[in-house]
Amino acid sequence: MMIRALILVFALLPVFAMTGAEVRANDGAREIVWADLLPEGESERLARLQQMQAIELGFEHFGAEQLPQIMSFAAVEELDGQRVRLGGYILPFDYFSGGRVTRFLLVPYVGACIHVPPPPPNQLVYVETSEPVEVEGLWDPIYAEGVIRIQRQDTDLAAVAYTLELESITPYRP
Template sequence: MTLAARFAFAAACALALAVAGCERGSGGAPSEAPLEISWPDLLPESERETLAAMRAGQAGQSELREYSASAREHQAGSFRVVEALDGRYVRMPGFLLPLDVAQRGQAREFLLLPYHGACVHYPAPPPNQIVYVTSQEPIRFDGLWDPVWIEGVIEIQRMSTELAESAYAMEVSAVEPYAP
């Protein structure tokens, strides 16, 4: 095989892998074990420090102003994200808030939220603490505020709903009741 033929073959293989969705390397294949993450993992380091300062009542005025700048009056926070998570197959806990109820107790669109009552009884969390979740098949939910584990490929994608904005999105591949 000539050098030109080898190069053409290698280029064709690389293109085929990219078209098949394999260009993300170790990050996205559902056949891999998911990376287990928690809510702080969705925040860049600078956001973690600001949230900790706000909770401790030690944030300066400029930090508070910057952190609370948002497109929605009721939703404080930012769209800053962790780029390294983009395209990763992850597993994370949270609470599903259905956005479209196809049938009673089933939906295909949800917000995955870090705490019970977010967006309904309490203000929306920051956009970088909300994951917009979709499913090809309706997901059955018995209790609206029952915690779950969710698996899927997480993407950095701004989404806007009537309840809140999110900085992440996910096509779900598995949902199961939460068990520590």
């Protein structure tokens, strides 16, 4: 029972990594947190699915690194097309001199997608810009602002349920 409780805690950790901020307007953008990307009841369903996978594969201890990605593309329809601001971390696909990137995943916690399994697709945001943006440090949290779309992307790192048409990146300030 204790092992199941610990698996549940670790399963929900990425979901609530940046919660606590209330939704508010910021220069016309709706500030959201990672839990806002999950449809109602989705966090509980994902936690149960991850726990069942661990047990089924014989990983009742912390063998989660060998679990496949939980594939939930369930998305929050009301967010589609909204201008939002979301805090997270950059996981770049490309990295140019001077710390510039044009394609990256916005992830809820440091190390997401580097360590497996990656977060579920509805806890990842694919971002692509026509002009490279400069980032100070890859391990530093940022706010990404732009128009969010429910649009599936299959990348080398993970499957993704949302894309963001990036307008700006700013350092994360709680």
